[in-house]
Amino acid sequence: MRRLLLATLLLAALCLAAPAAQQSPRLIVIVVADQFRADYLTTFAARWRAGLRTLVTEGAVFRRAEYPYRHTDTCAGHFTIGTGTLPRTHGMVADTWWDADARRTIECTDDEKAQPVTYGLASKLGKSGRWLLVPTLADELRSQKPGARVVSVSLKSRSAIGLAGRGGDAVTWFEETAGVGSFMTSSAFTAQPVAAMKAFIERDSFEKEFGQVWTLRDPADQYRFADAGVGERPRNPRIGLFPHATKGLTDSRNDAFLLWRESPLSDAYLGRMAIALVDAFALGQRQATDFLGVGFSSTDTVGHAFGPESREIEDTIARLDDALGALIAHLDAKVGRANYVLAFSADHGVAPIPLASGGGRVAGDDVRERIDDVLTRHFGKASARWTVAGGGQPKLADGAMAKLVAQPAALSEVTRAVESIPGVDRLLRTDMLSEHSRDPMIRAAALSHMPGRSGDFVVITTPNWTMTARNGTDGTTHSSPHDYDRQVPMILLGGGIKAGRYDRATTPADIAPTLARIAQVAMPKAEGRILQEALR
Numbered sequence: 001m002r003r004l005l006l007a008t009l010l011l012a013a014l015c016l017a018a019p020a021a022q023q024s025p026r027l028i029v030i031v032v033a034d035q036f037r038a039d040y041l042t043t044f045a046a047r048w049r050a051g052l053r054t055l056v057t058e059g060a061v062f063r064r065a066e067y068p069y070r071h072t073d074t075c076a077g078h079f080t081i082g083t084g085t086l087p088r089t090h091g092m093v094a095d096t097w098w099d100a101d102a103r104r105t106i107e108c109t110d111d112e113k114a115q116p117v118t119y120g121l122a123s124k125l126g127k128s129g130r131w132l133l134v135p136t137l138a139d140e141l142r143s144q145k146p147g148a149r150v151v152s153v154s155l156k157s158r159s160a161i162g163l164a165g166r167g168g169d170a171v172t173w174f175e176e177t178a179g180v181g182s183f184m185t186s187s188a189f190t191a192q193p194v195a196a197m198k199a200f201i202e203r204d205s206f207e208k209e210f211g212q213v214w215t216l217r218d219p220a221d222q223y224r225f226a227d228a229g230v231g232e233r234p235r236n237p238r239i240g241l242f243p244h245a246t247k248g249l250t251d252s253r254n255d256a257f258l259l260w261r262e263s264p265l266s267d268a269y270l271g272r273m274a275i276a277l278v279d280a281f282a283l284g285q286r287q288a289t290d291f292l293g294v295g296f297s298s299t300d301t302v303g304h305a306f307g308p309e310s311r312e313i314e315d316t317i318a319r320l321d322d323a324l325g326a327l328i329a330h331l332d333a334k335v336g337r338a339n340y341v342l343a344f345s346a347d348h349g350v351a352p353i354p355l356a357s358g359g360g361r362v363a364g365d366d367v368r369e370r371i372d373d374v375l376t377r378h379f380g381k382a383s384a385r386w387t388v389a390g391g392g393q394p395k396l397a398d399g400a401m402a403k404l405v406a407q408p409a410a411l412s413e414v415t416r417a418v419e420s421i422p423g424v425d426r427l428l429r430t431d432m433l434s435e436h437s438r439d440p441m442i443r444a445a446a447l448s449h450m451p452g453r454s455g456d457f458v459v460i461t462t463p464n465w466t467m468t469a470r471n472g473t474d475g476t477t478h479s480s481p482h483d484y485d486r487q488v489p490m491i492l493l494g495g496g497i498k499a500g501r502y503d504r505a506t507t508p509a510d511i512a513p514t515l516a517r518i519a520q521v522a523m524p525k526a527e528g529r530i531l532q533e534a535l536r
């Protein structure tokens, strides 16, 4: 209560200090590229001719933006950007976690109480921001500014909902479950398909793009990276070489949409969808402050398959530059640069392809088996398994951690068994984490930790070693606490923003409170700092 009061007083003081002429922007836009490393901005700079060019030349560019926490994945990143808080506060600690009540692993946006509302084929999977513990900027906007419209679109539910939060007028994602492959929303947002979204999908069907061929945007000799790099793992039947078909070996619709998702065609489509919704909802074109969230996903799907040093990612980002350019040009024309404020960032980066970087892969299954073996030796066979969830955050069956803590010899045996796996640097106990620790890994792990959702242990891999399932087919991945996963671009553009280069340390949790400050919306729960240095 006292914090709330303090925040309200602070906000009131800030509002009084603001120049009288300054108006609330009519539109707040957050654009997130999934798996976009900070160094892409400079590595591929020669490519920019549209949106990214506008952002780096006319925006406020924060050159030292990084996530301070360990578990760098899509759910954690988008909800951090959306809420201005860290995972240990917003609770969306990972893409999936073990649900002790349901006794199964769930996705962070799963909600069995929400009915799926489809724009195509039926789905059984309801999604919402049910597990989110704090409001997003868009949630605060809806409750504090009457008439605010909230639109958020992505191929992933955790991205669209991560930016929107618990409500919104058109919150849309793509359900990629076999046999579904359709754009969706849920009863958490609307009882019926949203007319404007339905109209867009009918007018511009993504299924018309099945069978199209992904070719290079620019002449081949302009690309920095060679085609068919070592360790690439494209989806069947693609090979490492351009051009890439958006068609499987058969006419399977399933194969086609997975290949479409793993190509820049899907980002271009999402860009067109965002533009159509700006018009349909007259976002930023009324006496109100609206919100638009756009989560581009193909940088992630292409990045997992081909890695950060591939011609494919280079071309995907070149085409994202065009999609962003079209969106910014549309906002400039319809809303006016001074009347909107746009933030661009990413949810996480990515590791270089282990095969090419001298690293390797750690199978989460191996970690799990080693823990199981030690516990079985000491305590006998478990009724099901000693570890109920594996991967980078192993979780033990109920009561097992207490047994281990009571037997220090068994506990150190677990640590030794896991740390002797090649590519594992450390195994941390989550009951020993502290965000005030002098140890940066313990600090980072604490900021990702939520008791009940996170595991009992955290695996820290050696740099350039990725953590996957034993039968994982990705070329590379993310989710580690290493620089390549934590460092992301962060750029603000538009009304109220002072263009320039900024070298003070920032985190993507600073985005929401800064945009809220510009829009004069209170965010009492936000933990990020207001980026005063870039405000007019």
Ligand SMILES: [Zn+2]
Pocket (backbone or CB within 6 Å): 035, 074, 300, 304, 478
């Ligand atoms: Zn990913």
